[in-house]
Amino acid sequence: MPIVSQKGKAMPESPIRKLVPFAEKAAKEGKRIYHLNIGQPDIKTPIEAMEAVKNHSLDVLAYSHSAGFESFRKKLAGYYAKHDITITSDDILVTTGGSEALIFTMGSITDPGDEIIVPEPFYANYYSFSTQSTVTVVPVISKLETGFALPAIEEFEKLITKKTKAILICNPGNPTGYLYSKHEIQQLAKLAIKYDLFLISDEVYREFVYDDIEHYSVLQEKELDEHAIVVDSVSKRYSMCGARIGCIVSKNKSVMETAMKFAQARLSPPTFAQIASEAALEAPESYYQETVSKYKNRRDTLVAGLREIPGVKVAEPMGAFYCIAELPIDNADHFAQWLLDKFELNKETVMLAPASGFYSSPNEGLNQVRIAYVLNRRDLKKAIEILRVALEKYNS
Incomplete structure (x- = not known):
């Protein structure tokens, strides 16, 4: 049988997307998932861009x-x-x-x-x-x-x-x-x-x-x-x-x-x-200002909330819309999968990106996760509460 290349075998899985099958299963079970795993903004695309395609x-x-x-x-x-x-x-x-x-x-x-x-x-x-x-x-x-x-x-x-x-x-x-x-x-x-x-x-x-x-x-x-x-x-x-x-x-x-x-x-x-x-590129300066303001407020909400959870450490980001959080666990890959497969709080859970996939050095970031604060502040607060309860149960 023909075999794939060594290069293909060496290609790493995406740490952001590899948990998708578990998320799909959780969704089919009726769970609402707060996606903190991927940097997909919920900010509206500039109307100028949409109109240009529509009116070509x-x-x-x-x-x-x-x-x-x-x-x-x-x-x-x-x-x-x-x-x-x-x-x-x-x-x-x-x-x-x-x-x-x-x-x-x-x-x-x-x-x-x-x-x-x-x-x-x-x-x-x-x-x-x-x-x-x-x-x-x-x-x-x-x-x-x-x-x-x-x-x-x-x-x-x-x-x-x-x-x-x-x-x-x-x-x-x-x-x-x-x-x-x-x-x-x-x-x-x-x-x-x-x-x-x-x-x-x-x-x-x-x-x-x-x-x-x-x-x-x-x-x-x-x-x-x-x-x-x-x-x-x-x-x-x-x-x-x-x-x-x-x-x-x-x-x-x-x-x-x-x-x-x-x-x-x-x-x-x-x-x-x-x-x-x-x-x-024709979007007004206000588009940037409003977008940055939203992300700053979300950052502040997320960092403050995470720091209230016992055992969690987080470095406050100065830009982008991600942060790395260290959790009081041994294995973030297992925890992230458990959140989707075994845990729910009132039929809701969160999806995280294990941070080990953002390191090439072995055994680094094993208890860390990357969180994308691309949700509105209400949903961020809910996701933080779910994470707090999940950590208590996971470590009990």
């Missing part, structure tokens, strides 16, 4: 340019200019989601066996994308006790070898919500220049920053022009996860020319989704 005048749904609509890329350059990032439309390549942007980036800068250093816990799909690209993820561990701040630069430096090609960060972070400071970005910039590495920054949550702290992009470091690569997406910013539109942004011409080859091989990003995404 296309007669043929044709390919676009492989780099994406020029008009869209020019508007994106204008968007970045508002954030003190000076680029041109030629520095942007539109991709099918931030996922494809990461895959194209890894394909453009690495060869099989090369290494990328990533602070962990990290977005689980980084491990999947690196497996696809036959790249080795080298983790440097950040700790809940420090709020998942950037590990000491010396810790990065210890891991650099002849195979190291890049450092990859998520800013603000998924799954931690940590926001790297300007000083931390500048430390990484000096390291990238010293060892001639790429510095890849996943900045899809750029708009979601709280407490009057400003986001600082790697693209704002002028000395990094040949080193910096930004991965971006409309999924979270405009609540358009289903659009699957992202982009690569870099001033490194060689990187962009190479990524373009990958873009040409997949022909073009989706046309209707680009129409929607370009229109979303």
Whole structure:
């Protein structure tokens, strides 16, 4: 019988989605599930995006340019200019989601066996994308006790070898919500220049920053022009996860020319989704302000509620809409499954993402979960109460 590839066998399961069968079973049993496991925003997509698709005048749904609509890329350059990032439309390549942007980036800068250093816990799909690209993820561990701040630069430096090609960060972070400071970005910039590495920054949550702290992009470091690569997406910013539109942004011409080859091989990003995404850039500033305000209130509600549960530790996120919580349990995978399969409180339960799937180091994060605060405050409060009761019963 033909067999699948070793690469296929090595592909990790999604820690976010692997519990779906248990959730489906719970739903069939009549349980209401509060989904804290996945970053699917409930914020409405900008009306400008929806109207643009609804009122299109296309007669043929044709390919676009492989780099994406020029008009869209020019508007994106204008968007970045508002954030003190000076680029041109030629520095942007539109991709099918931030996922494809990461895959194209890894394909453009690495060869099989090369290494990328990533602070962990990290977005689980980084491990999947690196497996696809036959790249080795080298983790440097950040700790809940420090709020998942950037590990000491010396810790990065210890891991650099002849195979190291890049450092990859998520800013603000998924799954931690940590926001790297300007000083931390500048430390990484000096390291990238010293060892001639790429510095890849996943900045899809750029708009979601709280407490009057400003986001600082790697693209704002002028000395990094040949080193910096930004991965971006409309999924979270405009609540358009289903659009699957992202982009690569870099001033490194060689990187962009190479990524373009990958873009040409997949022909073009989706046309209707680009129409929607370009229109979303016309959303008023109030859209961002209202969205950020909602997420900040949800963050405050979640963190305060979690800290009232005995034995729970949580690092307060400064951005994105996730946090890592440490629970008074031994195995979060077992607990998360138990919540769906064995537990209910008045026919309700919660779904969590075990955090071990956001680490590549063995035995890390075993008693941690990632929580996405994408529910309204009423539902968040209910979910926290269910979690409190569940922990009492689980540990009794």
